[in-house]
Amino acid sequence: MSNTHKPLVFSGMQPTNTLHLGNYLGALKNWVKLQDQMPCIYCVVDMHAITAVAYGKPDELRTAVREVAAAYIAAGVDPKKSVLFQQSAVPAHAELAWIFNCVARLGWADRMTQFKEKAGKHKERASVGLYTYPMLMAADILVYKATHVPVGEDQKQHLELTRDVAQKFNNDYNVEDFFPLTEPVIMGAGTRVMSLRDGAKKMSKSDDSDMSRINLTDDADMVAQKIRKARTDPNPLPENEKGLEGRPEAENLINIYSALSDIPRAEIIARFAGQQFSGFKNELADIAVAKIAPIATRMRELLADPAELDRILKDGALRAAAIADPIVAEAKKIVGFSH
Ligand code: TRP
Numbered sequence: 001m002s003n004t005h006k007p008l009v010f011s012g013m014q015p016t017n018t019l020h021l022g023n024y025l026g027a028l029k030n031w032v033k034l035q036d037q038m039p040c041i042y043c044v045v046d047m048h049a050i051t052a053v054a055y056g057k058p059d060e061l062r063t064a065v066r067e068v069a070a071a072y073i074a075a076g077v078d079p080k081k082s083v084l085f086q087q088s089a090v091p092a093h094a095e096l097a098w099i100f101n102c103v104a105r106l107g108w109a110d111r112m113t114q115f116k117e118k119a120g121k122h123k124e125r126a127s128v129g130l131y132t133y134p135m136l137m138a139a140d141i142l143v144y145k146a147t148h149v150p151v152g153e154d155q156k157q158h159l160e161l162t163r164d165v166a167q168k169f170n171n172d173y174n175v176e177d178f179f180p181l182t183e184p185v186i187m188g189a190g191t192r193v194m195s196l197r198d199g200a201k202k203m204s205k206s207d208d209s210d211m212s213r214i215n216l217t218d219d220a221d222m223v224a225q226k227i228r229k230a231r232t233d234p235n236p237l238p239e240n241e242k243g244l245e246g247r248p249e250a251e252n253l254i255n256i257y258s259a260l261s262d263i264p265r266a267e268i269i270a271r272f273a274g275q276q277f278s279g280f281k282n283e284l285a286d287i288a289v290a291k292i293a294p295i296a297t298r299m300r301e302l303l304a305d306p307a308e309l310d311r312i313l314k315d316g317a318l319r320a321a322a323i324a325d326p327i328v329a330e331a332k333k334i335v336g337f338s339h
Pocket residue numbers: 010011012013014045048136137140141149150151155158
């Protein structure tokens with residue numbers, strides 16, 4: 001099938017809790033870069049948030065939406081250049097999601113590993129929204145006919161479903177190439193940031209220990225302290241990349257150094273080969289503070305003026321709707337909803 005669609009990036013994050021270094025290196029940093037390559041749409045997916053954690057917590061949800069929007073901007077998403085908005089403000093997402101609920105098959109949804117993980121043992125107690133989450137995600141993307149979606153490894157399966165939905169819709173309604181077959185942009189190695197306390201676990205907002213993660217709201221002292229106290233094994237830095245095998249904590253710190261400085265891992269290892277971690281950590285702390293502290297400062301400034309943030313989001317929603325509305329109108333016509 002020919003793919004004649006104009007390049008367009010779409011991505012989103014859920015407004016749940018504060019963001020951390022893993023969100024920055026794994027996603028935001030790359031979103032910022034993509035802005036120079038093609039038009040980008042970045043969304044705060046609040047409708048996804050109420051499928052689970054944010055359900056029943058309207059005040060927390062409102063706060064989190066602003067925090068995540070502020071984090072996008074503080075990290076370098078330019079709301080003049082890119083479209084930055086809140087999902088629930090553009091009804092076209094929900095309209096297309098309904099159509100996709102009818103395109104996708106039960107078997108497809110049943111295979112989603114994220115649902116199984118999030119629903120846990122008591123699947124019958126999960127919300128129906130959590131189950132249909134992937135179809136809403138497909139709608140987020142395809143309502144703009146987005147061609148590229150930067151996501152982490154954990155979202156690859158949802159992207160495959162998005163392609164399946166596009167293909168089945170195009171096929172069943174005989175509208176070849178109406179929806180694009182969207183490509184995942186899986187971020188490079190080193191963007192999977194692990195816990196600072198346990199190299200086998202992902203850095204996560206739900207970890208009980210705050211020392212396990214660097215929050216984008218941490219001040220300079222806190223960032224430095226967390227890096228200096230990060231767990232390592234008792235050995236010095238290895239002589240080469242192979243020497244990182246079986247040393248997840250060492251590997252994680254080197255990955256973080258590499259991602260923050262844009263210096264390749266091999267070069268970093270060559271420089272610190274055989275040295276103790278203390279000196280390396282001091283340097284890493286300086287680099288992390290230089291990158292993260294200004295983001296925290298900018299976030300605080302933005303959050304101090306919620307009316308301005310709301311204005312930015314509203315402007316983004318208007319621009320998003322201007323793209324999405326004609327596409328959803330056409331999709332409705334294709335389905336046979338004629339108005
Ligand atoms: N499911 C994504 C996550 O948890 C968030 C998301 C929702 C998303 N809609 C999207 C990501 C569309 C990319 C494109 O990370």
